[in-house]
Amino acid sequence: MSKSLSIIGRGISALALSVSGLAIFAGAASASATVGAPTSVAISGTSAGAVTVSWVNPASTSSAITSYQITTGSTPTVLATSTTLGAAGAANSYTWTPTTAIAGAIHVVAVGADGTSTADAGSVTAAVLAAPTIGTAT
Numbered sequence: 001m002s003k004s005l006s007i008i009g010r011g012i013s014a015l016a017l018s019v020s021g022l023a024i025f026a027g028a029a030s031a032s033a034t035v036g037a038p039t040s041v042a043i044s045g046t047s048a049g050a051v052t053v054s055w056v057n058p059a060s061t062s063s064a065i066t067s068y069q070i071t072t073g074s075t076p077t078v079l080a081t082s083t084t085l086g087a088a089g090a091a092n093s094y095t096w097t098p099t100t101a102i103a104g105a106i107h108v109v110a111v112g113a114d115g116t117s118t119a120d121a122g123s124v125t126a127a128v129l130a131a132p133t134i135g136t137a138t
Contacts, residue, residue: 035112036061038068038092038120043106045095054093055108055120057086063114070094071107071119079106 036058045051053070070080079102082094107119 034061035063035065035110035115035117037117038108038110041106041108041120050095050097051102052093052095053080053106053108054091057088057090057092058110058117059089061088061110061112061117063112065110065112067111068092068094069109069111069116071109072102072104076107076109076119 038055038057040054040056042054043051044054055068058065065085066083067085068082069076069078070082071078079098080094080096082092084092084094086092109119110117
């Protein structure tokens with residue numbers, strides 16, 4: 001005959017004990033941390049060549065940010081990743097030269113140990129041309 005006892009106290013800790021199975025588990029439940037979203041996204045340099053996307057870092061977040069991703073599309077495609085973090089609430093930016101044309105909304109998301117933020121509240125829409133490729137003269 002097996003008897004089990006489970007006690008959960010206000011989401012703070014959990015204890016499970018199985019008398020016949022000799023299994024014991026005790027541990028603290030963790031609160032779900034969230035990654036704050038960047039705001040005030042802007043883009044410059046939308047012709048062929050370098051593109052700069054700027055944003056304001058989240059003012060506060062309960063999860064440490066490890067990078068920012070610049071994305072586009074409804075199933076986000078990552079265009080670039082910045083590991084320049086900056087201070088909470090500070091202006092931030094990333095410059096790169098796209099290798100393919102970009103059309104549509106550009107978002108910035110914060111990436112942390114506990115996941116990825118929602119897309120910024122104010123994305124920008126831009127048509128960005130890819131840097132030209134110079135071929136061989138014929």
